Amino acid sequence: MPFWDEVVEDVAREAGVQVEKELIDALAARVVLRPESLDVVVASNLFGDILSDLAGAVAGSIGVAPSANLNPPKDHPSMFEPVHGSAPDIAGRGVANPVGQMWAGAMMLEHLGEPDAAAALTSAFEATLASGTRTADLGGTATTEEFTSAVVDRLRSGATR
Numbered sequence: 001m002p003f004w005d006e007v008v009e010d011v012a013r014e015a016g017v018q019v020e021k022e023l024i025d026a027l028a029a030r031v032v033l034r035p036e037s038l039d040v041v042v043a044s045n046l047f048g049d050i051l052s053d054l055a056g057a058v059a060g061s062i063g064v065a066p067s068a069n070l071n072p073p074k075d076h077p078s079m080f081e082p083v084h085g086s087a088p089d090i091a092g093r094g095v096a097n098p099v100g101q102m103w104a105g106a107m108m109l110e111h112l113g114e115p116d117a118a119a120a121l122t123s124a125f126e127a128t129l130a131s132g133t134r135t136a137d138l139g140g141t142a143t144t145e146e147f148t149s150a151v152v153d154r155l156r157s158g159a160t161r
Contacts, residue, residue, distance in 0.1 A: 004044055015072070019042070024043075024050075027041070027051065028050070028051065028054060031054050031055050031058060032054070032058055035055065035058055048067075052067050052083040055083075056083050056084070056100070060137075061137040061138055062084050062100075063084060063097025063100050064099040064103070065082065065100050065103075066081075066082060066083065066101075066104035066106075066107055067081055067082070067104065068080045068081075068104065068107050068108070070111065074111075078108070078111055080104040080105065080107055080108040082100025082101045082103075082104055084096075094143040094145060095135065095136055095137075095144065096144045097135040097138065097144070097147070098135075098144050099129070102151065103125070105121060106118040106122045120155060121155065123154075124154040124155045125151050127154055127159070128150045128154060131150075135147055
């Protein structure tokens with residue numbers, strides 16, 4: 001994918017960002033063995049989709065992973081969504097983990113210049129998880145609605161820690 005590599009290099013150079021290139025198989029192993037060594041991964045749609053699913057699984061559930069397709073200069077829209085997408089196979093059953101969507105929303109708030117709102121949302125879902133309220137994919141019993149309600153209650157009360 002030489003064209004992809006050239007575009008990434010050009011954009012990184014213009015933005016003054018350092019890029020560490022890694023082959024996809026080595027990067028997949030790094031996601032599993034040393035996930036803490038990664039901050040931002042820039043990848044083509046195919047590789048990014050595979051790696052984001054893998055990273056979600058390494059974190060405990062694909063349901064907790066957010067994703068973003070960013071346009072940093074904001075001259076075109078950016079897109080924020082959970083890694084799992086719309087999960088049509090479980091739609092309407094109340095078993096989806098909403099953390100990936102909430103985290104994607106927090107990332108969007110941050111991108112739009114609302115860091116306090118992003119931090120409040122992130123703190124609220126983190127505190128809800130820490131309290132033991134979890135969906136089945138994380139070993140809990142909460143439904144999607146129950147988990148979401150617990151997060152909303154924390155946001156309303158200001159008890160995000």
